[in-house]
Amino acid sequence: MTGTLDVKQQQQQRKRGSHVSPGRGSSHHRHELLHAAARRRSSIHNLNNLNTLQRQHVLIKEGKMALRYRKKRRRQSIAAAEAEAEAEGRPFLGCFGWTMYKLAVARQQLGAAVNVFISHPWVAGSLRAIASKAGSAVSSFFELYAFLFKLNLLFAVCWSCFVVLPMALTSVSEENNEDEGTFGDTVLGGLLAGTGSFKTSILFYGHYVSGDVQRNYDLPLAYFSVIIFTFFLTLLILVYTLGRLHRRNVIYHTLYQETRIGTQVLASWDHTITTRAGTERQHSRCTLLCKEMYNEYLRRRNRQDVPPIWGIIPAPTSTVGSFALTVLVTLVFLGGVGAGAYFLHVLQESEAGTTSYWRSLLTPFVCTASAWIIPVVQQPFRAFTTFKNSLIRMWWDVTVMFVATAGVFGTYLGTFVFLYTPNTDACWETRLGQELYRLVIFDAVFRTTIDILWLAAVPLACRFLKRSPPRVNVGALFVGAAYSQALLWIGFPFVPLLPAISLGLGIVRFYIKQAIVLYASSHPYTVIRLSQESYMKATLFTYLFSTAFGCLIIFTRPPGDCGPFQLTGSRIYHIVKQRVDDGDSTVARGWDYVFLRGAAVPVIFALILAVLYLTYRHRAKRLLVEEMKYALDREQDDFRKLLRKKRVTTHPAHLHPALAHRADGAGSSASPHSHRRTTRRKHRSHHSRHSHHSRHSRHSHHGHDHSKHGASKYGGGRATSLSPATTVAVSEIAASAITEEPARQEHKALPTIELTASSEAGAVPIELDNMTGQVADNSHQQQPYTDDAQSAYTCGLSTSTAF
């Protein structure tokens, strides 16, 4: 194979006359070199205006021939370049050329070094392990988790460098006697609830008073600047990532949906794996991938019926009926959640002003428990989501979970802010920070405790009961991650150490969740794929919602009598105006010009984001157009090659009899089918039970076979000697070339890849024993997996790369 390609390329090279014998000396030689140089001059001058050697070597490096031929080509190109330089009386490669060449090599080395540094092998290893056990959809959630972790790391670095460290190095914690003598005054109590000495430490807003720090460092301005900077930076990163994913996926989802299985399967093997365990995991991952992709394809094609509700009640068959039922049940569920939120509101009002340490922890605990329990309670209600489109079903359920969680959380926080008016507490920012801190800690402790108990109990229980563990619910995982992240985005202006705390908690929770996926859960049977772009949109929405809430609090309430902004006046952003007024008059005038125009800055920023978004969409569409042009060119080339092979003219008179013959003999529909589709249908007819086009396919099949050997069998394959079947096939090609709208493909019953132990032995779902990785004995389960799909579906992501 290698030899064949290399020989062909060698022949091409010979034709181009690139064999130049190097060397100087005789005039005959110089004459030859001059001619060679002259021939090559046009190709060399077509290159960019850099140095000849560098560009030639790029072409040599990227050549697909063997190394020994590339070496030969390199020598020839150097000889040619030297000859040309000598002929023109200039140095071979000037100073500038060599410098650029060396810079290019150094850039390559730097790029390789940076790649190694940021490749995060420990994260990549975890993701591979998860993908091999639970499939690509579940591992994609963990990729999102890793992306959020990197975002929080950026937050933590900014806040630590510009706010926390300057304050920590120059100040000491103040004494706080509020919780003296209580559990809240202890280290553990203070760590859990942000009370005692923690309340007046660098943990919370109130401690950041510009006193000693002010002499060398403008803390209020730094505090405000970091808030604004991290806000805008996060938004830019999310929009940029969204645009990049859209640009990457637009072709994948728009044009090349047809190559999805091929792309996923043929590029699935990871050659970086070197261990036996890793290889076995990779085999498992590829097997799951093949089954997932194929079953997803079937589901999209066949549009499977919605299974009965709870296995008993038949689902409505009409669209209106299913929509009405879904909306009704969703409203009932949301009504229940609303009642719970009202209960939380009443509880908060009754606990307002309490001094008891444990009673003050009650409402954050209830809010956290509610956020965790909502996906669990929603599980039985999901059976009533009866849309036929599985993607819409999944989106509906995730949105309901999201709205319910946001409603409970928003009610809690809104009530708190309403209760703690400026008159109630002099330092409402610290009090709000305390509450948000408690929510973060409770969320981490609560979920981690549940996860650890799950990890300990579920494998044992499954062994004892001889059942498989519950399946991974990626939708619930995402809503939980969005809730945790929203807490951070709202809380960081009030709790500057919150990003750093979230980092530590995030690492712990990542590995605990990984352990649950690997050892205490089953892979999802039915995978509904979302693009990473969709997940990023949901994350962006969470961010905007959280930031809007935070901005509402910060920019509408006057600062309290504590913290860095206590002297700024009625709004914290007045700090900037004060500094500008105290500074250079030119800057002050420019500042007034920009910011006294009301909404100038937000409008400008919104315009920048809109331009950014449109730029990405434009680039994506341009890429799409280029790909379509390439595909069209290739189709035309293939068509021309096929015509040349069959040696058929496109004279209309020649086509008419063929079309008439096809209409009479095949008995298929009169609308033209593309040759490609016919061949695929013919190929499928070997497996399909419905051989609707089998007669027609057989005609095409035979025609195609004959056409391949047309030259030998029919003495040169001239138009007049072609068989009618071949003519039929060619006429279809010609017809397809002028057809604008291809005929719609009919849905056929296609064979399924059941996730069964044996396709012949009966439908027994495959269950992997998570402790040993062996296939468990599930002969007691009689139903095939498709009947179990009602409770088994989950949402997932495509196997695109990490963020």
Place this chain on the structure above:
Amino acid sequence: MGCSSSQLLDAETLEEYQDCTFFTKREIIHVFERYRQLGGKSLEDSLAMNQVLDLVELKENPFKERICLVFSQFTDGEKKGHISFEDFLDMMSVFSEGATRDVKASYAFRIYDFDGDGYLDKKDLMDTIECLCGKDGLSEYERELVADKILEEADLDGDHRLSYVEFEHVISRAPDFVNTFRIRI
């Protein structure tokens, strides 16, 4: 008493290899050291396939035999599959981080082409899927179904096999391909 790598690889040779591969000089010397650890003595020497398969990075790779056959300059005879240093260097260069997508796709195509006819037919795809999923992964029937689906998707000219152009068209849509088609040496 053996010669050191720097004695065997002179400056001109290193320069040549650096220009023709995606490695720097230091990396080329490192690759040569690994080659010598497998048993290679000089640049002109060649290793048997089973010696190359002892390489840690290739040992558990299900495509290891195909990789050796593709990069070997000896396509038949007693020395079929034998790997010279240049073949070894070429192999590592193609699998390195710096290699471009086109080069990787080209060699991936050759690796998957089990019968070496320049096309990926159904048998090649089934063999590829068997290597990907392991012997206990999919049944033959399931492999056939997946291979049929791949052909249905990617076979544009209807000849029941994938040419390099069609394969490249499919593989270029995988964003992870460049990262996963890599051997870290």
